[in-house]
Amino acid sequence: MPALRELWTxxxxxxxxxxxxxxxxxxxTITRLEAIARFREVAPELPSGVFEASAIAxxxxxxxxxxxxxxxxxxxxxxxxxxxxxxxxxxxRADPTPETAGAMLARVEREQPRVLDQVIGVEYLAMPVKxxxxxxxxxxxxxxxxxxR
Numbered sequence: 001m002p003a004l005r006e007l008w009t010x011x012x013x014x015x016x017x018x019x020x021x022x023x024x025x026x027x028x029t030i031t032r033l034e035a036i037a038r039f040r041e042v043a044p045e046l047p048s049g050v051f052e053a054s055a056i057a058x059x060x061x062x063x064x065x066x067x068x069x070x071x072x073x074x075x076x077x078x079x080x081x082x083x084x085x086x087x088x089x090x091x092x093r094a095d096p097t098p099e100t101a102g103a104m105l106a107r108v109e110r111e112q113p114r115v116l117d118q119v120i121g122v123e124y125l126a127m128p129v130k131x132x133x134x135x136x137x138x139x140x141x142x143x144x145x146x147x148x149r
Contacts, residue, residue: 016042016141023138027061027131035134036120042140043117048110050143051136056102058135066128071101073126077119083112105136 008016019038023030030038043051059067071088078085088096088104096104108115120133 013145017145020138020141020145023134024142027134027138030130030134032125032130035130035137036125038137038141039120039133040117042137042144043109044113045144046140048106050140051109052102052106054102054136054139054143055105055132056098057139058132059096059101059105060098061135062128062131066131067101068095069126070128070132071096073129074116074119077122078108078115081115081118083108083115083119 016038019030019034023038046054059070062070071085075085085108086104088101105116116133120129
């Protein structure tokens with residue numbers, strides 16, 4: 001069965017490309033609703049390794065104070081929907097690196113499908129989380145568009 005992205009129209013692919021370009025140029029210009037919609041559209045289509053690489057790059061793009069805020073907010077909201085996020089901290093309990101945070105997010109997406117989707121669907125989405133999911137979607141979209149060539 002073909003991947004959903006193989007069935008998308010040229011217009012839809014152009015819109016996805018436009019989103020990726022705008023987001024990667026300045027993710028703060030992306031609205032909360034667009035970030036959520038694009039994440040929901042792109043994330044399920046990504047292989048785990050591509051999702052993880054996108055999450056690593058997106059987490060790395062956040063300012064250091066935003067990183068802790070994003071992970072704390074995600075963990076709190078996951079608890080509200082009855083899910084639990086694994087700790088992205090290393091064995092020494094140091095602050096998560098982009099690699100450990102990206103691996104944790106990819107693991108959640110792989111092992112608890114739709115949890116991130118539920119968590120980000122709240123009315124109030126913290127700015128660092130909006131930036132994180134928008135960049136994951138944009139980087140994933142870039143991969144999807146490159147993969148079609």
